[in-house]
Amino acid sequence: MRRLLLLFLFVLWMAPLQAAIEAYEFESAQMEADYKKLIDELRCLVCQNQNLSGSDADLARDLRRETYDMLQAGKSPQQVVEFMVERYGDFVLYRPQFKSTTYLLWLGPFLLLLCVLYLLVRRLRAADKPVEVDAAAMAEAKQLLEDKESGK
Amino acid sequence: MIPEIGQFALLIALSIAVIQALVPLAGASLGVQRWIALARPAALAQLLFVGLSYACLTWAFISHDFSVLYVAKNSNSALPLIYRISGVWGSHEGSLLLWALVLALWTGAVAVFTPNVPSAMRARVLAVLGLVSCGFLLFIIITSNPFERLFPAAAEGSDLNPLLQDIGLAIHPPMLYLGYVGFSVAFAFSIAALISGQVDSAWARWSRPWTNIAWLFLTLGIALGSWWAYYELGWGGWWFWDPVENASFMPWLVGIALMHSLAITEKRGTFKAWTALLAIFAFALSLLGTFLVRSGVLTSVHAFASDPGRGIFILGFLVLVVGGSLTLYAWRAPLLKSAAQTSLLSRDGALLLNNVFLTVATSAILLGTLYPIAIDAMGGKISVGPPYFNLMFVTLTAPLGVLMGIGMLIRWKSDSLGRLGSKLKIPALIVLVLALLLSLALPQWIWGAYLGIAMALWIAVTAGIAIYERFHNRALLSTLRSTPAGFYGMLLGHLGIGVFIIGVTLTSLYNQEKDLRMAPGDTYSVAGYEFTFHGVRDFNVDNYVATRGGFTVRSESGDFKVDLFPEKRTYPVQTMPMTEAAIDAGLARDLFIALGEPLDKEGAWAVRIYYKPFIRWIWLGAIIMAIGGLFGASDRRYRRLARSTSVDTEAAERAA
Amino acid sequence: MNRFVLPLAVFVLMVGLLGYGLRLDPKKVPSPLIDKPAPEFSLAMLDDPTRQLSTADMSGQVWVLNVWASWCVSCRAEHEVISLLANKNLVTVVGLNYKDEPADATRWLQQFGNPYATSVIDRDGRVGIDWGVYGVPETFVIGADGMIKYKHIGPVTHESLEQKIMPVLKELLS
Numbered sequence: 001m002r003r004l005l006l007l008f009l010f011v012l013w014m015a016p017l018q019a020a021i022e023a024y025e026f027e028s029a030q031m032e033a034d035y036k037k038l039i040d041e042l043r044c045l046v047c048q049n050q051n052l053s054g055s056d057a058d059l060a061r062d063l064r065r066e067t068y069d070m071l072q073a074g075k076s077p078q079q080v081v082e083f084m085v086e087r088y089g090d091f092v093l094y095r096p097q098f099k100s101t102t103y104l105l106w107l108g109p110f111l112l113l114l115c116v117l118y119l120l121v122r123r124l125r126a127a128d129k130p131v132e133v134d135a136a137a138m139a140e141a142k143q144l145l146e147d148k149e150s151g152k
Numbered sequence: 153m154i155p156e157i158g159q160f161a162l163l164i165a166l167s168i169a170v171i172q173a174l175v176p177l178a179g180a181s182l183g184v185q186r187w188i189a190l191a192r193p194a195a196l197a198q199l200l201f202v203g204l205s206y207a208c209l210t211w212a213f214i215s216h217d218f219s220v221l222y223v224a225k226n227s228n229s230a231l232p233l234i235y236r237i238s239g240v241w242g243s244h245e246g247s248l249l250l251w252a253l254v255l256a257l258w259t260g261a262v263a264v265f266t267p268n269v270p271s272a273m274r275a276r277v278l279a280v281l282g283l284v285s286c287g288f289l290l291f292i293i294i295t296s297n298p299f300e301r302l303f304p305a306a307a308e309g310s311d312l313n314p315l316l317q318d319i320g321l322a323i324h325p326p327m328l329y330l331g332y333v334g335f336s337v338a339f340a341f342s343i344a345a346l347i348s349g350q351v352d353s354a355w356a357r358w359s360r361p362w363t364n365i366a367w368l369f370l371t372l373g374i375a376l377g378s379w380w381a382y383y384e385l386g387w388g389g390w391w392f393w394d395p396v397e398n399a400s401f402m403p404w405l406v407g408i409a410l411m412h413s414l415a416i417t418e419k420r421g422t423f424k425a426w427t428a429l430l431a432i433f434a435f436a437l438s439l440l441g442t443f444l445v446r447s448g449v450l451t452s453v454h455a456f457a458s459d460p461g462r463g464i465f466i467l468g469f470l471v472l473v474v475g476g477s478l479t480l481y482a483w484r485a486p487l488l489k490s491a492a493q494t495s496l497l498s499r500d501g502a503l504l505l506n507n508v509f510l511t512v513a514t515s516a517i518l519l520g521t522l523y524p525i526a527i528d529a530m531g532g533k534i535s536v537g538p539p540y541f542n543l544m545f546v547t548l549t550a551p552l553g554v555l556m557g558i559g560m561l562i563r564w565k566s567d568s569l570g571r572l573g574s575k576l577k578i579p580a581l582i583v584l585v586l587a588l589l590l591s592l593a594l595p596q597w598i599w600g601a602y603l604g605i606a607m608a609l610w611i612a613v614t615a616g617i618a619i620y621e622r623f624h625n626r627a628l629l630s631t632l633r634s635t636p637a638g639f640y641g642m643l644l645g646h647l648g649i650g651v652f653i654i655g656v657t658l659t660s661l662y663n664q665e666k667d668l669r670m671a672p673g674d675t676y677s678v679a680g681y682e683f684t685f686h687g688v689r690d691f692n693v694d695n696y697v698a699t700r701g702g703f704t705v706r707s708e709s710g711d712f713k714v715d716l717f718p719e720k721r722t723y724p725v726q727t728m729p730m731t732e733a734a735i736d737a738g739l740a741r742d743l744f745i746a747l748g749e750p751l752d753k754e755g756a757w758a759v760r761i762y763y764k765p766f767i768r769w770i771w772l773g774a775i776i777m778a779i780g781g782l783f784g785a786s787d788r789r790y791r792r793l794a795r796s797t798s799v800d801t802e803a804a805e806r807a808a
Numbered sequence: 809m810n811r812f813v814l815p816l817a818v819f820v821l822m823v824g825l826l827g828y829g830l831r832l833d834p835k836k837v838p839s840p841l842i843d844k845p846a847p848e849f850s851l852a853m854l855d856d857p858t859r860q861l862s863t864a865d866m867s868g869q870v871w872v873l874n875v876w877a878s879w880c881v882s883c884r885a886e887h888e889v890i891s892l893l894a895n896k897n898l899v900t901v902v903g904l905n906y907k908d909e910p911a912d913a914t915r916w917l918q919q920f921g922n923p924y925a926t927s928v929i930d931r932d933g934r935v936g937i938d939w940g941v942y943g944v945p946e947t948f949v950i951g952a953d954g955m956i957k958y959k960h961i962g963p964v965t966h967e968s969l970e971q972k973i974m975p976v977l978k979e980l981l982s
Contacts, residue, residue, distance in 0.1 A: 021386075021748025023669035023758040036665070043535050045837055045942040048453045049394050051537070054387045058907070059942055062933050087940040089840040094537025096523075101532060105523050109516035109544055116508050124496045124504075429815060436819075449829040460830045467830070471823055478816035485812045522822070525829040533838055 020056040024068050034077045038067050041094045042084060051094060155220050158208025159299040165201035165256070166289040168194055172282030176275035180348070188271050191278040195256075195263035198285060202256040206249055209298050210240050219305030222246060222298040228311035230695040238322035239312040244446060244456040245298035247325060251442070252288045254329040258337055259285065262362070269358055276344035277337075284336055287469045295462050311695070314723045314730050320380040327373030328400055332438035334366020335403060338410060339435035342428035343477055346484040356417040356427055361785040363414060363431075364641070367407040368781030374400050375774035386731045386746040388665060388762045390770060393541035396454035398521045399441030402514050406434040409510040411784070412503045419564065420500055424488035426507070429481060436474040437514075443470055449525060495566045502559040506552060513548040517541060553607035553653065556646050557614030561621070579617060583609045595662060604657030611650035615643050641784030645777050652773025658766040665763075667748070671756035679763035681743060682706045687755050688747075696723045698732075701747050701757065705736065718747045741765045839940050839959040846873075846950045847938040851928035854905055854913055861902070861928050866950070870980045871900045872973075873948040874924070875936065877908040878916035880944040886963035887920050890947075893969060894923035898977060903927030906936050906944055949973060951980050 026032040039052040044060040052060050052067070063084070070080050084092045096102045172194035179187025209222070213236045218224045226242045241250040259281040266274055292298070315321065338359040345355040377397070382390040391397065413427040443449075445456050447463025494500045520536045527534050562572060587606035594601060622639070623631050664679045672687035686702035699720045706713050716734035723730070733746040741764060748758030841847070850862035874890055876883045894901045903924035905913045910929055917927070930936055939948065940959075949958040958976045960968060 021667050021746060021758045021760045023667055023748070023751065025668075041537070041539055043537070048455065049392075049451045050453065054385065054389065054392075058933075062937060066934075066937060086840065087937060088942065089533055089837060089940075091533040091535050091837045094535050095539035096534050096536055101527060101530075102523075102534070105519060105536065105540070108519055109512055109548060112515055113508070113512045113548065116512060120504065120508060121496065124494055124501065425812070432815075443826065447826075447830060449826060449832075449834065451834045463830045464827075467823065467827055474819060475816070475823070478819050482813045482816050522825060524834070525825055525832065528832045528834065529825065529828050 020053075020061060020064075022061075022064065027072075031071050035068060035071055038071075038077055038080055039064055042067070042081075043092050043094055045088060045092065154208045154211050155217065155299040155301070158205045158212075159297065161201045161205040161208065162289060162293055162299075165198050165205065165252075166286065166293060168198045168201065169282050169285040169289055172198060173279050173286055175279075176282075177279035177347075180272040180275045180279070183272075185271075188275040191271075191275040192263045194282065195259045195278050198282070199256040199260035202249075202253050202285075202289075206240075206253045209246060209249060210237060212299075213237065213240050216309070217305075218307070218309050219302055220298075221300045221302040224302050224306040224309045226312050227309040228695065229308060231309075231312055231317075232694065234319075235312055235317050235322065239316070241325050242312050242316050245292070245296045247456060248288065248292050248296050249298055250326065251329055251333065252285065252292060254326070254333045255281070255285055255288060255336065258334055258362075258366075262337055262340075266358065273344055273348065273350075273355070276347055277340040280340035280343045281336060284340075284473060287473065291462075291465055291469065295459075295465055311723065314696070314721070315384065318380065318384065320376055321384070324373055324376040324380060327369050327376055329373075331366050331368075331370025331373050331407075332400070332403060332441065334362065334369060335407060335410075335431075335434040335438050337362040337366065338414075338431040339477070342431040343480065345424075345488075346428060346477075346480050349484060349487050353417045353421045353424060356414045356424070359431065360411070360414050360418065361787070363407065363411055364781045364785035367404070367411060368778040368785070370400065370404050370407060371774050371778045371781065374404060375771045375778075378774075379771050382767070383733060383735055386733050386760070388663070388744060388764060390767070391538075393517075393520075393538050394454060395450040395452045395521050396441070396445050398517050398541075399437070399444045402517055403434050403437040403441065405510050405514045405517075406430060406437055409507040409514075410434050412506055416500055416503050420490075420492055420494075422490045422492045422494055422500065423504070424490060425481075425485040428485065428488065430507070430511075432474070432477045432481060433511075436470075436477070439466075439470050439473060442466060444521075450521070497562075497569065497572075498566050499559060499562045499564045502555060502562050506555055506559065509548060509552050509555070513545055516544040516548060520544065550603075550607070553649075554610065556649065557610045560614050560618045560642065560646065575617075576614075579613045580610070583613055594658075598661050601657055601661050604653050608650040608653045608657075611646050611653075615647055615650075618643065637783045637787040641780045641782075641787070644780030644783060646780075648773045648775070648777030648780055650773070651769050651776055655766050655769030655771075655773055659764050659770070663762065663764050663767075666761045668759060668761075669751055669756055670759045671754060676761065677708070678761050679741075680708045681712075681763065682708060683745065683761055685757070685759065688750075688757065693721075696721045696730075698722075699747070701734075701745075701759075703734065703745055705743055705745075714743075716743070716745050718745045720747050737768060739766075739768055742767050836961055837942060839956070841940055841956045842959065843955055843957070845954050846948070846956050847935070849928070849930075849935040849938065851930060851935060854903070854910060854917075854927040854929055857910070857929070861926060863954070866900070866902070867954045868952055869900065870952050870977065871902060871950050872977075873902050873904055873939075873950065875904045875906050875939075875941050875944055875946040875948075876927075877906045877944050878912040879908065882963040883945045884920065886945055886965070887923070889964045889966055889969050891921060891923040892966075893964075893973070894925075898981060900925045904935065904939075904941075905929050906941065907931065907933045947973070949976050949980070 024035070026035065036053070042052045042063065044050045044052055044055040044057055044063075046057050046059050047055045050060075052064050066083075067080055070083065071077075075083075081093065085097075090097060096105060098106055172191065175187045176191035176194070179185070179190070209220075211217075212220045212223050213227055214233065216223075216227065216229055216236075218227075222243070222245050226239050226246070227236055231239065239246075241247040259278060262274070262281065263278060266277075269277070341355045341359040341362075344350075374397075377400070378390045381392070382388065410427070410430040410433075413423060413430050416422055417424050417427045443463065443466045445452070445454060446459065447466060448455065448458025448460055449463060494504065496504075520540050523536050524534055558572070558576065561575060583606055587602055587609050590605050590609075591597060591602040622635060666676065666678055668676060670676065670685040672685060675682050675684045677683070682705065684704045684706075686704065688699050688701045691698045691700055701718050703716045703718070704713065705716060714736045716736060718734040719732040721730045721732060731746050733744055735745075736743040742762070744760075744762035744764060746760040748760060750757050846863050848863045850860050853859050853861055872893065890901065893899075901924050903926070905927045907930065913927065913929075917924075933941075943961070945963055947960040947964055948956055949960075951957045957980060958973065960973060964973065
């Protein structure tokens with residue numbers, strides 16, 4: 001059984017790993033650019049982490065076709081994205097949407113940076129302050145040094 | 153017979169590793185010289201037996217021993233010799249054995265090439281390395297034995313994954329492992345320092361060359377993977393922020409922070425706790441990478457195995473090693489305080505800032521990589537891919553480009569804004585203007601290109617100033633001789649980044665791609681080059697059948713011409729067609745053609761044509777950085793100074 | 809003291825997450841169509857291509873849509889369980905023949921038995937895309953109100969039939 005599973009996984013790994021090349025024609029350079037961006041940012045759901053443009057899988061072909069058809073029909077890239085998310089969920093987007101569940105993802109690193117910079121600067125400033133010298137201790141130290149010099 | 157020897161050798165190696173892990177450690181704490189002295193021979197013996205085991209597996213591959221399950225799954229009688237040798241690490245079990253071998257090699261190197269380190273310290277270092285070895289050997293023996301037999305023996309092997317039948321990808325794993333595993337040395341040194349409560353920074357000095365060498369191998373390993381992906385996968389990409397790619401990139405970034413932190417600690421004796429922590433982080437991320445590739449917790453094209461059972465083992469090992477180290481750190485790090493002060497406006501401060509940005513960037517990558525798991529745990533499902541990572545990474549590391557230049561010229565301990573300002577004002581202006589001129593020479597104005605070029609020029613110019621300051625008004629030869637190798641290491645490391653930035657900026661912003669239908673005789677123009685298609689022919693090679701397309705590429709000015717032959721290969725054993733792109737590589741641009749599918753009976757094909765400006769600079773930059781690492785590691789100061797310190801320590805030990 | 813414990817604390821959190829992650833399947837994509845109206849389709853029937861079946865035809869009753877194909881190996885594995893479900897006569901089981909040759913599909917049903925009230929032909933997979941199908945087999949449970957109530961990814965086993973699908977059906981039918 002485990003061997004079968006391994007074989008299955010192996011075949012999966014062997015699955016379309018290389019780019020699929022289709023000869024679509026576009027009426028404008030803008031549409032072609034939109035298409036390229038979309039298939040770069042949409043995920044192939046049956047692949048081991050690949051976008052639509054990088055995969056040769058059947059489903060990827062179908063979804064690329066869908067994307068092309070929608071753009072040709074005059075839909076905007078945003079509408080294509082909504083179409084995909086409606087059917088496959090957020091999983092299909094490589095660019096996570098900005099919503100409450102992803103605030104931490106998008107903002108976290110910057111908050112961390114600000115925190116760390118703040119703490120760093122504060123700590124270095126504190127270290128920069130001249131150390132308060134205890135006059136009594138200073139006098140004692142001086143005395144000890146003089147004693148040493150005179151050979152006590 | 154031979155596979156059994158290999159298996160037995162592993163068991164022996166494990167026993168030795170256990171001794172190596174426990175006895176010298178106890179000896180160092182209790183002061184028993186004989187136990188301490190056991191460390192070196194144990195390390196070398198372990199290397200011997202792990203090496204023997206590895207040799208046995210290699211022999212099984214070379215001699216087509218299909219009675220070994222692993223060989224049957226990863227080899228074939230038609231497989232060329234070189235891929236039989238590299239096939240040993242082509243899949244989970246064998247690659248783990250390679251991991252163990254590389255660890256044993258590093259351990260042996262530490263045992264032999266540290267005559268200057270006091271024996272008690274070295275004993276602790278080797279003991280920590282031995283502990284890690286135990287974990288890996290145990291993992292291999294219990295869950296991932298490459299010597300498992302197949303009864304009855306297979307008549308023929310399943311063949312090595314065709315993607316791996318490629319030189320670039322063949323040496324990519326060993327390079328990566330030399331890197332990842334090499335960070336275990338710095339890790340072991342800081343653990344040893346934490347255990348012994350060593351207050352001085354000698355351990356930082358000893359760690360530096362080892363860290364540099366590990367880092368340079370990791371650099372090469374990552375660059376190889378990226379380069380391979382580019383020419384093999386056919387979509388012109390060279391980095392996808394796949395979890396496994398990230399798993400190698402995070403230790404690389406922390407490794408850079410570590411190298412810089414070691415510099416501060418050695419030079420100024422400050423931030424010892426930070427350095428120790430970074431050393432733990434770097435290795436922890438290496439181990440995390442091992443977990444991610446093999447546990448199935450994340451989907452990745454690279455996954456060797458998706459086995460939650462194995463995942464638990466590695467996770468447990470991670471908890472033990474990293475959890476243990478961090479607990480030790482939490483307990484002992486307060487001891488590593490330093491009296492010296494650090495001013496923000498100094499090289500110390502600049503290096504610190506450098507580490508802050510690198511660590512935050514690494515955290516962002518870690519966050520993005522693991523976030524899908526967190527969301528999944530809460531019942532949702534998302535993907536985090538290149539759009540996120542590109543934005544985060546570029547934003548968080550852009551300040552480093554500027555900082556790098558300042559860092560090379562700013563004084564240690566304390567500097568003044570006035571002095572810096574007057575030194576950097578004119579160079580900054582020159583850079584901004586020069587970058588403007590260069591950007592205007594490009595096909596179209598893009599702000600990102602301007603900034604990228606400006607950053608690279610800034611690094612080059614400040615490096616030039618650093619050289620000038622060191623060499624001007626001084627005798628050339630004597631200055632050359634007295635300049636430490638580390639200085640050249642720094643220059644090359646930074647220049648390498650500059651070259652890399654140019655490559656990434658220009659190729660990302662100015663590349664052109666066209667997918668189209670071409671019939672024999674058709675011509676299409678991309679970026680000033682004319683591509684003419686001549687049709688396809690079929691050929692029989694080695695262990696595959698190739699359909700080869702013929703193209704002629706001419707520059708519009710007519711002075712350049714090249715013939716390119718992209719292929720579609722079918723490997724009969726795997727029946728999976730593979731695309732081999734044809735690339736005309738150049739320093740200023742790559743021309744890239746890939747065959748898609750046949751479109752009709754008249755011989756028309758779907759074809760992809762790429763124009764990729766300056767893409768080679770990406771890997772060129774990596775090579776330059778790696779050479780920088782080599783220079784850094786070869787600095788004589790490490791060998792000379794360390795010797796004088798250790799003489800005192802040894803004498804003190806004997807006197808005690 | 810506490811700032812030195814921070815790395816350990818973060819590590820513990822991360823390990824907890826990873827440990828939990830080992831029990832999850834990163835490749836399973838849950839459907840966003842749960843509790844949403846079943847996508848409309850109108851497709852030719854496999855046994856009589858002159859007739860069509862649409863989602864609207866099925867409204868008012870609880871039904872099950874099973875996505876299958878003759879080239880799908882796991883479909884053969886789940887066939888027995890689907891037949892079991894169909895034989896309970898609780899709900900109508902409709903097959904969506906996905907990206908298949910009608911001739912192959914018909915032959916497959918003749919060979920292994922036909923548990924479906926009817927199968928519809930989704931030749932190019934477009935309807936599959938509307939339903940968020942990304943692999944074969946998949947099984948949907950649709951309520952009488954026309955809303956998708958449950959999606960099962962992969963072959964239905966005896967276990968998942970009893971423990972996952974039957975409870976949903978029972979609730980919908982009561």
